Amino acid sequence: MTADTILPRFLPYPYFLLxxxxxxxxxxxxxxLLDRSTLSQKNGWQDSEGRTYIVYPVSEITEMLDKGxxxxxxxxxxxxxxGLLVRERRGFSAPNRLYVKIPQMPVVQFSDHMTAIQPENRPSDSRKSDPHKDGKPTFALDGK
Structure with missing residues (x-):
């Protein structure tokens, strides 16, 4: 990847989901659903209270995510x-409206530069390794 590489389409993944x-x-x-909401915003799909909604049938979601x-x-x-979604039933044969909710999160300021993690300060997963043995890492479990 270079500075000129065009990225493929991707889904937003908010940090709070982690x-x-x-x-x-x-x-x-x-x-x-969050990605689909941005499309609804652009198309002006809003209810009488100004809330953006989406219409996304379960059959289309199953196809998109390859799930049952x-x-x-x-x-x-x-x-x-x-509390991340509200579904509004619209009546017989009318599609349901989905309202994607965004939780209230405290505002966090990040610095404009990234700090490299020094090797001695990296988090450890408590496995012992010898990175030089045969050019491949080897792991010894602690018996836990």
């Missing part, structure tokens, strides 16, 4: 229970 007790499918689905409908419905329930 600390939430959600399944991987629910996390991936949230990123997909049961797994997607379970992930939608997880996101709903975690």
């Amino acid at each position: 600390k939430m007790d959600l399944s991987h499918t629910a996390r991936l689905l949230y990123g997909l 409908s049961t797994a997607i419905k379970s992930a939608l329930n997880e996101l709903d229970a975690a």
Whole structure:
């Protein structure tokens, strides 16, 4: 990769998802719904209260994520229970509206430069290794 490399399309993955007790499918689905919400914002899909909503049938989500409908419905329930999604039923044969919620997060300021982690300050996973043996790392477990 160089400075001129064009990146492929990607999903947004908010950092707060890393600390939430959600399944991987629910996390991936949230990123997909968040991406879809930006499209709804651009197209002006807003309700009478000014909230952006999306219409995304379960059948399309299952196709996009290559998961079964049961797994997607379970992930939608997880996101709903975690307060990251609100589903509004619209009536017989009308598509449901999905409202993606963004939790209130404290504002954190980051410095403009990155600090390299020195080898002696790197986090350890408590495995002992000999990086020079046969050019491949070897690991000795502590018996824990």
